[in-house]
Amino acid sequence: MKRFSQLAWPYMIWVVLMILLPMLLILVYSLTTSGNEIVNFTFTFAHFQKFFTDPDFLLVLWRSLTIAVKTTIICVILGYPVAYFIARSSDRVRNILVLAITLPMWINMLVRTYAWIGILSDGGIAQTILGFFGLKDMELLYTEGSVLLGMVYNFIPFMILQINTSLCKMDKSLLEASADLGANKVQTFLRVTFPLSLSGVVSGITLVFLPAVSSFFIPKLLGGGQFFLIGNVIENQFITVGEWNFGSAISMIMAVIMMVCMYAIRKIDEHNSGGGNQES
């Protein structure tokens, strides 16, 4: 086994170069004042102070988190039944369905989001169809609904695939055992299937929530310039304002929030699977 540990070196170098070093740079940026040379640091907490003492920024952060939470909840509610249905299908059908879920992901996310602009815009297909039902002139684009739609649409495949994998991995004999012991279908689902698929749900939540919190192009395209979430604030600080230090500070804050979320989610997951093992 020891010989193989050497094989990890390229991976380590990759991690240091591509992940650790950029993160450190962001950290350095977030703690220094702008305009100084790398050799001549002036440390400051001013950027963090600026963020946390301004109610406007905190409100934006709060809105970004709520939208991400909403996205995640919708993804679980819509994604679970789909994943369940796919997992229960025969092998052939399942492969086709999984392909159908993954297929759109071959097209660039940005392009697919642009397509929604055409569908939702005033006088677009969606409005025409709603017009038949007497809901004429309903604003669809540039609303919170359109941003949510864009997020759910882009991120739900991750949820479905994760849940589907965990459902497929499940030992079918457990279901038979449950039936043998007199549980009906609902009881089996609630007490066997669902708890065992929770790990999939949890990793699905991670994969949906994290990108949803920091996404900036979906709100920009589907929410318009007046829909400004935390990802847009960061982008704006880098591209337009030119305040890389403040932008880095917000990025650090987001990184910490995400790490805390991931840690919490993992704890819940461990707690659950730990419980499951004891019972079996």
Add this chain to the structure above:
Amino acid sequence: MKKLLTSLLAVATMFTLTACGGGSNEDKPYAGQELHLYNWGEYMGENFISGFEDLTGATVVVDYFDSNEAMYIKVANGEPYDILVPSDYMIERLIQEDLIQKLDKEKITCMDELVEDIKGLPYDPNNDYSIPYFWGTVGIVYDKTKVSEADLEKEGYNIFLDTKYKGDIYLYDSERDSFMMALKALGYSMNTKDEKELEAAYNWLVKCVETMEPEIVTDEIIDNMAQGRKALGLIYSGDAANIMSENENIGFYMPETGTNLWSDAMVIPKNAENVELAHEFINYACSYDAAMDNSSFVGYTSANQEVMDELANGDFEGINAYVPRTGNDKDEVFEYDEATRKIISDYFSKVKIAASNAQ
């Protein structure tokens, strides 16, 4: 069938061969070379690039940007381009930061063809660095069926605070244009460095986004106004000309309190790899045919006098947005000042946050 295919193939091969032969011809001195152009999106005519390639034999590689600031970051980080087309104030910044080079005036043969009004502007008084590409103003685009001209004349930019038009307006997602509007509405200079005036402009914009439910857009405004979806919007004159040629119910109004006279011009960065070809490109872009192709296709006002006159009396006849206003004392050219820019940027991101939080 097989025969047909073979003959088709033969013909195709012949064409390719001739094309190659043409490419290496001696009257195309730049054959095989590359020109890296960094320009605005939707800013070139259909045959503009291929025309230059045919003329010189060079290949043009185009990248697009949608804001001066995005362009600046790439250029400042050393991406090598041969030609950029930034706006006036950004050219000033690029000169200050020593990122663009002086043009070789002897190689520029097109100066006489350009409109006098946009030569020697304050950002580059002798055109040492830049040659104009397009120019224009900023004004209010409006739907004549929804907005009365009396309101526009009475209120000017303050029409964007008139709750009669609540939920029916577009703002332009650009800090300098938004602040120009606010400062001019308040009667200040758009180049003010007075912090009180800037703060007043910021408050004006916050009031606008909090009470008027505007949509803050960029190029989306072109299609949306052409289809008459909203009543009012802040817009570049060239985009307005484009809309007005599609929809006759649309008007363009420049408030008497002044506007921004802007120009986008071609410059050569310090780290350009093919300076010779870049000069060639500048001459080409100014020439009648190329400028005509660009301006008639895009709707922005040409820097070439002959093209501008011809289009003003032809394709864009009766469209006041095509010929920029000159002679109003309150119209200004944007000047670059790092400290003010920082303040405005900071304020504008807070305006957008306010807009977002107001929903």
